[in-house]
Amino acid sequence: MKRQTLGLAIVALALLALPLVLTQIGTAWVRIANLAILFIFLSLGLNIVVGMAGLLDLGYVAFYAVGAYTWALLASPHFDLHLPFWVILPLGALFACIAGAVLGAPTLRLRGDYLAIVTLGFGEIVRIFMNNLSAPFNITNGPKGITRIDGMRIGDFNFTQTDTLLGIAFTGPAKYYYLLLLLLLGVIVVNLRLQNSRIGRAWVAIREDEIAAKAVGINTRNVKLLAFAMGASFGGIAGGMFAAMQGFVSPESFVLNESIMILAMIVLGGMGNVWGVIAGALLLSFVPEFLRYSVEPLQRAVFGRMLIDPEVLRMLLFGIALVLTMRFRPAGLWPEKRHQREMSQALEGTGA
Amino acid sequence: MDTFLQQLINGLTTGSVYAIVALGYTMVYGVIQLINFAHGEVVMIGAMVAFSVIMALVGAGTGLPPALVVLLGVLAAVPVCMAIGYALERLAYRPLRHAPRLAPLITAIGMSIILQHLALLIWGRDPRAFPQILENASFAIGGAAISTVQIAIILLSLLMMAGLTWFVHRTKFGIAIRATAEDVRVAALMGIDANRVIAATFVIGAALGAVAGVMVGTYYGIAHYTMGFVLGLKAFSAAVLGGIGNLAGAMLGGIVLGLVEALGTGYISEISDLCQWPLVGELLTERCAAEGHVILFGSNYQDVFAFLVLILVLVFRPSGLLGERVAERA
Amino acid sequence: MSAAAPLLLEARNISKRFGGVQALKDVSLTIRTGEIYGLIGPNGAGKTTFFNVLTGLYQRDSGDVLFADQALDLTSPNRVAAAGIARTFQNIRLFGNMTALENVMVGRHVRTRAGVFGAILRTASQRAEEAAIRRRALELLHYVGIAHRAHDLARHLSYGDQRRLEIARALATEPKLLALDEPAAGMNATETAGLRQLIEGLRNDGLTVLLIEHDVKLVMGLCDRIAVLDYGEKIAEDVPAVVQKDPKVIAAYLGGAG
Numbered sequence: 008m009k010r011q012t013l014g015l016a017i018v019a020l021a022l023l024a025l026p027l028v029l030t031q032i033g034t035a036w037v038r039i040a041n042l043a044i045l046f047i048f049l050s051l052g053l054n055i056v057v058g059m060a061g062l063l064d065l066g067y068v069a070f071y072a073v074g075a076y077t078w079a080l081l082a083s084p085h086f087d088l089h090l091p092f093w094v095i096l097p098l099g100a101l102f103a104c105i106a107g108a109v110l111g112a113p114t115l116r117l118r119g120d121y122l123a124i125v126t127l128g129f130g131e132i133v134r135i136f137m138n139n140l141s142a143p144f145n146i147t148n149g150p151k152g153i154t155r156i157d158g159m160r161i162g163d164f165n166f167t168q169t170d171t172l173l174g175i176a177f178t179g180p181a182k183y184y185y186l187l188l189l190l191l192l193g194v195i196v197v198n199l200r201l202q203n204s205r206i207g208r209a210w211v212a213i214r215e216d217e218i219a220a221k222a223v224g225i226n227t228r229n230v231k232l233l234a235f236a237m238g239a240s241f242g243g244i245a246g247g248m249f250a251a252m253q254g255f256v257s258p259e260s261f262v263l264n265e266s267i268m269i270l271a272m273i274v275l276g277g278m279g280n281v282w283g284v285i286a287g288a289l290l291l292s293f294v295p296e297f298l299r300y301s302v303e304p305l306q307r308a309v310f311g312r313m314l315i316d317p318e319v320l321r322m323l324l325f326g327i328a329l330v331l332t333m334r335f336r337p338a339g340l341w342p343e344k345r346h347q348r349e350m351s352q353a354l355e356g357t358g359a
Numbered sequence: 360m361d362t363f364l365q366q367l368i369n370g371l372t373t374g375s376v377y378a379i380v381a382l383g384y385t386m387v388y389g390v391i392q393l394i395n396f397a398h399g400e401v402v403m404i405g406a407m408v409a410f411s412v413i414m415a416l417v418g419a420g421t422g423l424p425p426a427l428v429v430l431l432g433v434l435a436a437v438p439v440c441m442a443i444g445y446a447l448e449r450l451a452y453r454p455l456r457h458a459p460r461l462a463p464l465i466t467a468i469g470m471s472i473i474l475q476h477l478a479l480l481i482w483g484r485d486p487r488a489f490p491q492i493l494e495n496a497s498f499a500i501g502g503a504a505i506s507t508v509q510i511a512i513i514l515l516s517l518l519m520m521a522g523l524t525w526f527v528h529r530t531k532f533g534i535a536i537r538a539t540a541e542d543v544r545v546a547a548l549m550g551i552d553a554n555r556v557i558a559a560t561f562v563i564g565a566a567l568g569a570v571a572g573v574m575v576g577t578y579y580g581i582a583h584y585t586m587g588f589v590l591g592l593k594a595f596s597a598a599v600l601g602g603i604g605n606l607a608g609a610m611l612g613g614i615v616l617g618l619v620e621a622l623g624t625g626y627i628s629e630i631s632d633l634c635q636w637p638l639v640g641e642l643l644t645e646r647c648a649a650e651g652h653v654i655l656f657g658s659n660y661q662d663v664f665a666f667l668v669l670i671l672v673l674v675f676r677p678s679g680l681l682g683e684r685v686a687e688r689a
Numbered sequence: 690m691s692a693a694a695p696l697l698l699e700a701r702n703i704s705k706r707f708g709g710v711q712a713l714k715d716v717s718l719t720i721r722t723g724e725i726y727g728l729i730g731p732n733g734a735g736k737t738t739f740f741n742v743l744t745g746l747y748q749r750d751s752g753d754v755l756f757a758d759q760a761l762d763l764t765s766p767n768r769v770a771a772a773g774i775a776r777t778f779q780n781i782r783l784f785g786n787m788t789a790l791e792n793v794m795v796g797r798h799v800r801t802r803a804g805v806f807g808a809i810l811r812t813a814s815q816r817a818e819e820a821a822i823r824r825r826a827l828e829l830l831h832y833v834g835i836a837h838r839a840h841d842l843a844r845h846l847s848y849g850d851q852r853r854l855e856i857a858r859a860l861a862t863e864p865k866l867l868a869l870d871e872p873a874a875g876m877n878a879t880e881t882a883g884l885r886q887l888i889e890g891l892r893n894d895g896l897t898v899l900l901i902e903h904d905v906k907l908v909m910g911l912c913d914r915i916a917v918l919d920y921g922e923k924i925a926e927d928v929p930a931v932v933q934k935d936p937k938v939i940a941a942y943l944g945g946a947g
Contacts, residue, residue: 326472
């Protein structure tokens with residue numbers, strides 16, 4: 008027990024010190040870390056839908072887009088609106104949630120396959136609207152996207168400028184890092200607590216056998232809708248943070264490949280298992296950087312030119328990872344160990 | 360020009376293609392209840408292979424008649440796609456036949472990504488201009504025009520649909536496919552080799568898809584590694600519209616979807632021109648006077664129709680136009 | 690069992706057709722509170738179809754069911770479960786990757802209330818409810834005799850234990866009527882004897898049981914009353930001794946065997 012606490016403290020300290028170290032190497036690295044956290048956040052949001060409830064959502068990034076555009080439109084010079092974060096962040100989550108409910112309501116009473124295709128289509132539709140809602144009234148500014156988006160600001164505390172505290176300079180990205188870390192902690196707690204709750208068990212039951220779940224009295228349609236809408240809301244929150252952090256959104260950030268990447272994080276890491284999903288998300292966030300620094304120079308050295316674009320290689324690897332994981336390790340690299348968890352809980356219960 | 364008739368012709372053309380692609384989805388779904396997400400990519404690869412063969416033959420200056428060149432392109436694309444279809448079933452889906460439902464779906468999306476990016480590696484990121492070697496004469500009928508390519512696509516599609524219908528109703532193997540779709544276990548008891556039947560549905564679907572790919576390439580004059588995605592989505596919507604698992608349904612659904620999309624695209628600008636709307640138009644008098652039209656949704660929303668149809672069908676008639684299969688079987 | 694026991698369930702003229710096959714034709718039957726009621730019949734007689742209609746899995750073509758003096762909403766399985774009918778499945782349907790304990794805890798879903806926010810905030814009432822769910826689930830595992838397997842995954846349990854677990858999960862929904870679909874299927878003699886004890890114990894504890902069974906010996910020995918289905922129609926309904934001698938029943942079984 009004591010060793011565990013010590014380990015936890017070390018991890019926490021390391022996470023807290025990370026941006027200060029990274030800033031020394033270059034602020035770009037803090038930004039990369041921030042995006043990685045955002046993707047872990049997204050994958051944990053999607054984990055509720057895919058991992059726990061077993062609903063295949065292939066258009067998750069569309070909800071992310073809804074959140075991002077909500078922030079972008081309500082806090083930028085585009086409409087000359089500059090609403091505070093405590094209005095637009097929940098609003099983004101709400102819009103994403105509504106989109107999820109509208110999409111899920113007709114689909115979730117049907118077989119799971121329909122959800123997959125409908126979400127896939129929805130992702131495409133959102134992209135079409137983002138691209139084309141610039142005429143006759145300019146709402147989204149089309150493919151050019153929306154620029155000069157307001158950053159996060161809590162009262163007088165501004166996340167876009169550098170502040171010095173106790174002689175240490177905290178840059179904008181470093182401050183976002185801590186904020187994102189806090190949000191991440193929140194979504195981890197939500198995931199863990201839901202996992203061991205009445206609703207969480209109902210989700211897993213539906214994933215395991217929907218007919219049996221109905222037979223024991225679970226209103227599967229409502230419970231599935233709940234998972235779907237909740238996952239969508241987390242996507243909306245992540246989108247808002249993304250817009251604030253980047254200061255710029257365009258349809259290009261919300262393509263199918265992003266949805267696939269988030270899905271791959273969950274599948275590879277271990278569906279339903281919070282720590283597995285985090286590990287999967289970390290692993291896959293790191294892949295593009297790794298490929299950029301290894302495959303590119305390697306190809307140039309061996310062939311004298313680039314044969315395979317790292318981006319293409321990345322997607323190929325994701326595709327292969329999805330197929331191979333389902334074939335050989337369907338529970339992921341770090342599978343959920345329900346019985347072990349149960350066991351430790353029972354021990355805790357009797358020990359106390 | 361008669362917009363209605365013209366869009367009817369265009370819709371019939373694209374609808375025929377959707378129908379052919381939809382058959383691939385619906386056959387596989389009918390037998391193993393799996394959405395083969397990679398089917399759209401198979402169609403795309405069909406178009407790409409034909410593109411390469413046609414380009415090579417044209418470039419070599421063989422002097423063969425254009426129709427024969429395109430035919431050779433098709434003849435090259437069909438076996439390639441059949442091989443891919445077979446490999447998909449054998450390597451990706453068959454090992455998962457008794458796995459939880461999510462596994463084959465995720466595999467399907469994985470295979471789709473792999474095929475798409477392999478095509479990107481082979482044929483490049485930019486759209487390839489499909490060589491327009493067929494003589495494309497245009498005939499006027501009642502204020503609209505129909506081209507030879509359109510006629511060829513419609514006739515060829517009808518021919519393939521008729522052929523497939525004959526195959527599944529009149530041949531022994533076709534009947535085995537239908538029996539397997541009805542009930543795998545009972546079919547197996549009757550001595551039908553379910554594995555062969557399932558593999559066959561993939562291969563036949565892929566062959567049809569290859570032809571459809573060439574048709575799309577020839578019709579739009581373009582081939583691109585992403586073309587399979589939207590085409591696949593639409594064809595799947597068509598299959599659901601007709602009643603998934605039902606061959607006649609896929610054909611009907613394809614045609615209906617093509618017509619809805621064409622007519623929708625043809626009229627949406629007109630309908631959504633706010634200047635014509637009573638109250639809204641008055642608010643916009645200045646802009647209307649200056650610009651003539653204030654069109655809310657133009658033809659760039661074409662791809663939205665298929666999706667709307669899909670959602671509406673799922674809300675109001677999940678079993679589709681001709682479907683008997685109850686969609687709620689879990 | 691006195692014949693004066695109040696009615697718990699009354700099915701009236703239930704019909705169900707699959708394509709060209711009339712699977713159920715005007716089936717009516719009554720189950721009294723506290724009895725073990727058997728539903729038997731040759732293969733394909735419509736037993737499981739009746740069962741699935743009664744539990745909302747199939748939609749009937751006509752007919753209705755009165756349950757505990759109220760019209761039973763047969764439109765979905767979860768409504769039936771909420772009304773107080775719990776079932777098991779012929780080919781066991783457990784949540785394989787959940788522990789035995791969790792399987793039973795899922796059964797408490799329909800009688801508990803905590804929502805998402807309660808779970809996230811770990812409110813006092815949520816924690817109390819969660820503890821109660823766990824306690825009750827453990828009790829039920831004890832009751833069916835598999836408490837020692839509480840923390841094993843359901844799919845790792847032996848066949849007989851899986852049957853017991855499924856019954857425990859059904860009991861967790863606090864049913865007034867427990868409907869068992871061929872619970873002895875695939876069991877050896879020892880397991881069947883154990884099952885018989887379990888079902889008798891349930892009746893002694895006041896539960897009403899509907900039993901579909903292939904094993905005629907088990908049904909005759911265990912049930913208070915029996916209905917016989919043949920080709921989708923009820924051909925007999927009475928105490929075992931009478932049903933056993935009914936010429937129509939004998940003909941149906943001999944015909945079915947020959």
